[in-house]
Amino acid sequence: MNNLKLSILILLAVFMTSNFQAQLIGGKKKAGNEEAELEAKVAFDNGIQKGRIAARKRLTPYKYDGTKSTKYNYKTYTHAKEVEVLTIEKTDYKFCFDGNMIKSDNISVEIYDKPMSGKGRILLYKKDDVGPGEFEVSLDEMNEKFRAEKSKTSTLSPEIIAQMRLKKVYVNYIIPAVERELTVATEDGNMDQTTVIQFSAIVLAVGYKFM
């Protein structure tokens, strides 16, 4: 909750204009505010772009394969967003995450061998409490984890399991529930109930290295 308040205050500097309230309730926009709104969008997009560049820089010595920035908002319930990453044989991959555009409560990042709808999927990697900052993980590590888990549950021979590898993985961003309803006093002393949505984003850059 404190994070939410802090985020609101930070965003104040960018978004605040003297007559926002009247405009919103009245459903009309004035030219000056459109400019401020555009600035807000530009600031948000610039932040993401900065994250994309930073994440890509950390791929070295792996070669660049792709970048995916995932935008999300916080809801009153926990929800998840998924990104599928495809991989090719005899190649290691590095996944570099940049969480510097996480503007409210921290999220969790989990990586699986199957999509959210898949039965019996194996958790390959998990990082909780992901906020502003960077971290990375390699496919090699996840392949090892995958084979170790498979050997516990599969009836396949160890030789076959040793040949198994992940051809795609599913990155899940688990976004926690936050309170969005705020009740605040207006100029005339009434109380307004306002829904606050905090937008955030996390960036994933993927690089490859032939083995």
Add this chain to the structure above:
Amino acid sequence: MKLNYLILASAIVGLTVQSCGDKEEIENGGTTTPAPTETTVIEVEEADDNTFTFVPPSPIQIASIFKKAGLEYDATLPNKVENISNYTEKFKQSLNFGVYSSDLAYCVKNEKYDEASKYLKSLKDLSANIGLETVFASEDLVERFNDNLGNQDSIVEILIFVQENTDDYIAQNGKVDLSVVYYCGAWIEGMYFGSVSAKATPDKADLGVLISEQMTIGRSILKGLRSMEEENLDAEDLASSIEEILNMFDNFESVKALGEDAAYLDIYLSEDEVNQMADALIELRTSIVE
């Protein structure tokens, strides 16, 4: 859509903070408890879109992997640059933007730099038709490319730079549909190179494994085409063609024998299976470049 939600979010945040400020002034002024609640109903447009998102291997990586598997260069294979004038519809232009991306990577990986230079120019020309001209806006891009001909590492770096710019531009401008279509074109072209080579050299088991592995990517592309925001009959036709190939693959004995584990193992197709796959892929590729 994206601009809308940001605008709305900005407005909401602005409203909230301003209102908080008002409250403080009232309290400082000694005002007692505020009057009964009046609810302001705000229409909320969510930022979330549930579009299927995936990170596929780049065209340069696919070209590299086929090269590593022993695929020989064949000058007759890449799509002719003259064909560019045949692509007048945006869908076909987007698709062939991908095709030419693969052709460029194929030429570079095989050190055919003069041809590569022509493909870079074709990409630049096509980019203007599909809204990606900004990617090639850097005036010295082609010049830098030409200055580094013969130095594969530098040329690959330039291709990566183009790829990064393309990815960024697509992300910033919400052109996800375009990225799916152009990547589909790149994938089909890469598969085409592999298919022709696999038919010519059936003893190269690695190529069969690579082609079967590419079906994993095909499944994601199919999903991407079917998740496009804008309804598009061309995309639907293309998706159906890819689905047919995937169904054929799934029904091969070599695949069925592995069951669910096929998702995690190299699949060695029989010569007959490789030929069937290759024929289907060549037919598909022919249809998209004509």
